[in-house]
Amino acid sequence: MCAGCEEAITGKQCPICRGDYMREAASGWDALPAGTKELQLDEQPSQDELKRIAARFPRLKRLTICPEYSDEPEELDFAADGVRFPALISLELTCVGLKSLTFTEHNTPLLEELTLSNVQGECCPFHLALPQLRVLDAEHTMLGERPIDEDQFGLSLSRCPRLETVRSYKFRCLGDCNYAVLPSLTSLLLHRSECTTHLDILYAPKLREVSLQAAFDMRHFKLRNLPHASLSTVERGRANPNPTRTRTRSRTRTRTRTLTLTRTRTRTRTLALSRSRRCSSGSALRRRRRARPRGPRIGAGVTKRTSRR
Numbered sequence: 001m002c003a004g005c006e007e008a009i010t011g012k013q014c015p016i017c018r019g020d021y022m023r024e025a026a027s028g029w030d031a032l033p034a035g036t037k038e039l040q041l042d043e044q045p046s047q048d049e050l051k052r053i054a055a056r057f058p059r060l061k062r063l064t065i066c067p068e069y070s071d072e073p074e075e076l077d078f079a080a081d082g083v084r085f086p087a088l089i090s091l092e093l094t095c096v097g098l099k100s101l102t103f104t105e106h107n108t109p110l111l112e113e114l115t116l117s118n119v120q121g122e123c124c125p126f127h128l129a130l131p132q133l134r135v136l137d138a139e140h141t142m143l144g145e146r147p148i149d150e151d152q153f154g155l156s157l158s159r160c161p162r163l164e165t166v167r168s169y170k171f172r173c174l175g176d177c178n179y180a181v182l183p184s185l186t187s188l189l190l191h192r193s194e195c196t197t198h199l200d201i202l203y204a205p206k207l208r209e210v211s212l213q214a215a216f217d218m219r220h221f222k223l224r225n226l227p228h229a230s231l232s233t234v235e236r237g238r239a240n241p242n243p244t245r246t247r248t249r250s251r252t253r254t255r256t257r258t259l260t261l262t263r264t265r266t267r268t269r270t271l272a273l274s275r276s277r278r279c280s281s282g283s284a285l286r287r288r289r290r291a292r293p294r295g296p297r298i299g300a301g302v303t304k305r306t307s308r309r
Contacts, residue, residue: 029053037087040064044073044096051082059087066094073097075121078107089113089132097121101143104129116141125149128156134184136160139169145195151237154178154199157185158234168193179237181229182207190215202229 029039036057044067045053053060063085067073073095077083079102085091088108092115101123103111111130116138124144128136136157143149153174157163158181165187174196182188182204189211190196198220201207205225212218226233 029056032057035059038062040066043067044070044076046074047076047080050076050078051080054083054085060085061087062090063088064092064094065096066092067096069095069118070097073120075099078103079127083107086110091115093117093119095120098123100125100127102127105131113137126152126156129159131161133160133163135165135167136163137165137167138171141170142172142195143174145173150175151177151179153196154180155234157182158231166190170194172196174199177237179234180204181231181234189213190218193218200224202226202233 029036029041032039034056037059039053039057039060039062041064044065075097077099079100084107087110089110090113091103091108091111092113094115094117097120099121101116101119102125103114104127108130110132112132113135114128114130114133114137115135117140119138119141122144123141124146126143126149143153155178157166158179162184163182164184166185167187167189169191170193171190172194174190174193176197178196178199180199180201182201184206185204186206187209188204188207189209190199190213191211192214193212194215195217196215197217199218200220200222202224203226204223205227207223210223212221
């Protein structure tokens with residue numbers, strides 16, 4: 001008997017002998033139809049079970065995994081081969097062990113809401129590249145502290161162009177060199193974001209709310225308005241500590257040279273014009289003097305004669 005027929009008659013009478021089929025009825029996600037769109041698991045699945053869930057429910061839109069707290073749970077990897085949720089729009093992970101926080105177009109292309117709470121494990125790398133993500137909510141979660149991942153927070157946010165809200169509480173170790181371009185962000189809340197020292201937002205035209213409450217380690221926070229900044233600017237910031245410095249310097253030098261050249265030309269023209277005017281005035285004065293009728297001058301040695309009748 002195939003597995004499909006066995007599952008169909010579980011708990012019913014056997015069609016052959018008319019006796020009760022003794023296999024215990026399946027419980028949990030195994031018994032759900034393939035068209036299921038919402039799934040909540042109270043126990044953490046294994047990596048193999050996660051692959052089976054992804055394969056069994058291709059239309060799944062909301063997935064919640066919230067087992068009881070455990071000190072050393074198995075670390076799941078959503079970026080592994082065979083794990084892909086093509087229709088998932090909401091993912092909530094609570095007290096789950098994760099090998100990495102990697103969610104991209106490859107494994108969750110339509111994801112709009114990502115909620116992380118008490119996530120355990122190394123969590124390296126933190127890599128988001130989600131074109132539809134709108135909300136990121138994280139609490140009591142610490143990222144890995146490898147040097148290669150120190151700037152992944154700002155870069156991951158920049159790879160989500162529709163991201164509108166970032167809410168966090170004790171979302172720790174976000175790095176010491178974070179640059180970000182956030183064209184759609186309206187709210188940024190980093191409450192008690194410990195071991196996070198740097199965040200430079202190069203462009204966020206829609207940002208209305210910023211809270212760094214109790215983020216005592218955040219010593220370098222900047223909010224700029226650089227419309228020319230883009231994702232490539234943020235990526236260049238990994239090699240250049242200040243991605244806008246080189247461009248600013250070249251612009252300053254260009255403006256200085258232009259201004260100097262303009263001033264020099266202006267002074268040259270003014271000087272030439274002044275000389276020209278002086279020459280013109282001198283020539284006109286000489287012409288006037290030559291055109292005057294000459295007569296006896298009244299002065300020393302000349303006496304004015306008057307006729308008397």
